[in-house]
Amino acid sequence: YRIMLDYDADLVEINPLVITETQDLVALDSKITIDDNALYRHQDLVSALENDPRDMDEDEIIARKYGFTYVKLEGDIGIMGNGAGLTMASMDLVKLYGGRPASFLDIGGGANKERVKAALKILLKRPDIKSIFINIYGGITKCDEVASGIVEAIKETGSDKKIFVRLVGTREEEGRKILVENGIGYFTDDNDAALEAVRAVSSS
Structure with missing residues (x-):
């Protein structure tokens, strides 16, 4: 007990x-x-996993370290969201428009810039992913923190993958400005963002 x-x-x-x-x-x-979602409270266990990963790859180890829920799939469109329900709905939208999800990546609530950056790097480094759909509702999570994390992840990886972000909620306007200034696709409707992510793969 x-x-x-x-x-x-x-x-x-x-x-x-x-x-x-x-x-x-x-x-x-x-x-x-x-409980995978509680591993962030037990860094000693995370360290043990890193030293003895067995059947876990590097991406899964990083996800566990930050407390993300990450499932690698066989598609070519990366999916990232905050909250299991929203992330699953994002996958459904991609499928609706004929796309194939490559991931279920739930970064959870209250994600800051560093957590967003770490999560997006997982997807940016995967060669099988052709485009990325990010769906974030900013309640506790602040949209400008999310946007800054996205920009930093792109700069640090040097990735040229197409990214489509639906970002609404707290500090939404500040987040939108950061994304637009850095040439990242910004949407307020998740249907539009999902559709563009699918189209980006079809045209590549």
Whole structure:
């Protein structure tokens, strides 16, 4: 019980637990799973994953470090949003217009510039991704922070991928100005942004 509380575990199990002929208890096997969304609170565990990644690639390790929910898919349009529902809806829009999502990347609420930059770099570095659709609703998350993170990620990676951003909410006008000044596609309607992301792939 203490392990479950201290480490945000989904499961702590000893199975089987046997009693020997001498009445000793022996745990023959055990299993612990940690909530991915809580890993940002347990950097010691993240470090252990980095040193022993097993079946995780570099992108998945980075996503876990920042507490993102990231699923790599086989399409060619990167999808990034804040909130599982919005990110899933963004994938549905891309599919509606004939596109193929290459990722489910949920950066969560309250994302700042550094978190946005780290998330977008994951998608920018993937050679199979041809365009990126970013769908952000700024409540706690501030739109100008999001825009600044997007710009910095592009500059630091030197990527020329086409990026289409639907950005509405808190400090929306400031965010729009940053994106427009840096030549990044800005939209207030997520249908329009998704459609342009699909068209960018079709015309490439």
